[in-house]
Amino acid sequence: MGTSFVRDPVITANIPLINNHTLHKTEVFGTTKNEMASRSESAEDRSESGSLALSDLGDSIDIATFEQILEMDDDEEEREFSKGIVFGFFDQAEQTFKSMDKALATQDLDELSSLGHFLKGSSATLGLTKVKDSCEKIQHYGARKDEHGSTTNKSDAQCLDLIMSTLGDVKKEYKEAEKVLKRFYQD
Helix, strand or coil, X not given: CCEEEECCCCCCCCEEEECCCCCCCECCCCECHHHHHHHHHHXXXXXXXXXXXXXXCXXXXXXXXXXXXXXXXXXXXXXXXHHHHHHHHHHHHHHHHHHHHHHHHCCCHHHHHXXXXXXXXXXXXXXXXXXXXXXXXXXXXXXXXXXXXXXXXXXXXXXXXXXXXXXHHHHHHHHHHHHHHHHHCCC
């Protein structure tokens, strides 16, 4: 099993996906699990000053995936690189939600599917699992499929209703993740 890469429009670097989000020794970062644990401890030490520790991110953020983003920071105290990626995602997500609202108003299932796919990839890169899962559902419903991607005989109106409901869910999941990440970055 090797390392594969994902290019995300909000991120200006290749993000390694290692063995399906399981971190092992990697030549990309030159970091072992022990070194990552040591770095995680320094992030946990920061929680005493008001920010969140990695272990406090909750179930809406996959820590192993998010930790890969943190590994790219030159300065563990400032975390400028990862913060830029995360806050860039916030802007991107807000704009994508506006585009989804417009596509929903015009009943454009194809556009909704495309936007769901786009935001699914960006949120997966950061480890925002709930957001990713809901965006994947929107992608499938927009393609006139069920939530798992299987062909369905639902009408366009039924698919739009499912998207409307899921879009409400994903916006709440996004706000939850945004709140947690802003606390992590003390912003």
